[in-house]
Amino acid sequence: xxxxxxxxxxxxxxxxxxxxxxxxxxxxxxxxxxxxxxxxxxxxxxxxxxxxxxxxxxxxxxxxxxxxxxxxxxxxxxxxxxxxxxxxxxxxxxxxxxxxxxxxxxxxxxxxxxxxxxxxxxxxxxxxxxxxxxxxxxxxxxxxxxxxxxxxxxxxxxxxxxxxxxxxxxxxxxxxxxxxxxxxxxxxxxxxxxxxxxxxxxxxxxxxxxxxxxxxxxxxxxxxxxxxxxxxxxxxxxxxxxxxxxxxxxxxxxxxxxxxxxxxxxxxxxxxxxxxxxxxxxxxxxxxxxxxxxxxxxxxxxxxxxxxxxxxxx
Ligand SMILES: NC(=O)C1=CN([C@@H]2O[C@H](COP(=O)(O)OP(=O)(O)OC[C@H]3O[C@@H](n4cnc5c(N)ncnc54)[C@H](O)[C@@H]3O)[C@@H](O)[C@H]2O)C=CC1
Ligand SMILES: O=C([O-])C1=[NH+]CCC1
Numbered sequence: 001x002x003x004x005x006x007x008x009x010x011x012x013x014x015x016x017x018x019x020x021x022x023x024x025x026x027x028x029x030x031x032x033x034x035x036x037x038x039x040x041x042x043x044x045x046x047x048x049x050x051x052x053x054x055x056x057x058x059x060x061x062x063x064x065x066x067x068x069x070x071x072x073x074x075x076x077x078x079x080x081x082x083x084x085x086x087x088x089x090x091x092x093x094x095x096x097x098x099x100x101x102x103x104x105x106x107x108x109x110x111x112x113x114x115x116x117x118x119x120x121x122x123x124x125x126x127x128x129x130x131x132x133x134x135x136x137x138x139x140x141x142x143x144x145x146x147x148x149x150x151x152x153x154x155x156x157x158x159x160x161x162x163x164x165x166x167x168x169x170x171x172x173x174x175x176x177x178x179x180x181x182x183x184x185x186x187x188x189x190x191x192x193x194x195x196x197x198x199x200x201x202x203x204x205x206x207x208x209x210x211x212x213x214x215x216x217x218x219x220x221x222x223x224x225x226x227x228x229x230x231x232x233x234x235x236x237x238x239x240x241x242x243x244x245x246x247x248x249x250x251x252x253x254x255x256x257x258x259x260x261x262x263x264x265x266x267x268x269x270x271x272x273x274x275x276x277x278x279x280x281x282x283x284x285x286x287x288x289x290x291x292x293x294x295x296x297x298x299x300x301x302x303x304x305x306x307x308x309x310x311x312x313x314x
Contacts, residue, residue, distance in 0.1 A: 034269025039065030062292035136194035140164035210235030
């Protein structure tokens with residue numbers, strides 16, 4: 001451990017981490033991840049089931065040679081019967097890559113929420129069709145909030161329709177976000193006519209069906225990160241053009257990909273660097289599982305900003 005270990009908490013991260021800086025950093029990381037010579041080392045997440053308590057602990061290490069950043073995120077996700085108030089908690093460890101010594105510990109909540117939403121926004125920027133009138137969000141937890149925030153900032157939606165399993169949570173969501181929301185009584189009602197759909201639930205069975213989707217819509221499928229969990233039905237998975245963050249991750253961790261047998265068309269990073277096309281005239285699905293390299297470059301960005309701020313103070 002370093003002589004002086006830095007701790008950066010969620011409040012300070014909120015102040016330091018700007019979407020306008022995060023988006024280009026993540027785009028570069030996605031492209032590097034999908035390049036032979038991108039300098040990214042990232043094993044597929046190791047996930048330990050904690051069956052007695054209905055939970056999972058994920059370990060997510062990565063190294064980016066181009067950013068000279070070495071990070072591990074520890075993330076726990078527990079289903080509803082847990083005593084914790086939130087289903088996800090995370091801690092990010094930043095190491096000095098020259099000697100492997102731990103330099104900083106960061107709260108992982110804001111990092112996870114912001115980088116996940118930013119990656120969905122990048123996928124949408126590349127894969128959206130011409131119309132961007134209606135955004136639909138299925139789910140009303142912290143990921144729903146972070147997606148609402150960046151999507152309403154980056155795109156000119158006229159309406160945001162939201163559905164979640166419990167009315168209470170959607171009402172809380174509507175009070176939390178800083179703009180208008182149309183609360184829907186069913187997932188189907190929320191999805192009809194939407195140009196972009198985001199699924200951010202803890203569902204383990206499909207909640208989104210291909211027959212509801214407007215042709216040409218883009219879907220960011222963010223939940224269902226276990227090989228036997230689903231958010232999307234086979235009809236949608238098989239009829240859409242399927243993009244993933246990591247092919248290796250998707251065929252190991254995504255129930256929507258594994259159980260539907262859908263064919264992966266490209267990694268998002270391949271689209272960003274221009275080696276695979278964005279098929280904008282068809283319905284597209286971006287299956288996001290979350291990658292350690294996203295946490296790595298985000299943590300490095302935060303640490304660099306933190307150092308500048310602290311030098312200015314002294
Ligand atoms: N792809 C990525 O990079 C990441 C994905 N995630 C995933 O995003 C999802 C949302 O995360 P949070 O907002 O933190 O979770 P959360 O647990 O706080 O919220 C989940 C929402 O889904 C709803 N829900 C729960 N079970 C459901 C079911 N069976 N059917 C329909 N709705 C249900 C809840 O009512 C709630 O509105 C989770 O699946 C999580 O694992 C989270 C972080 C990163
Ligand atoms: O990337 C991530 O942090 C996670 N993906 C699914 C659960 C947490």
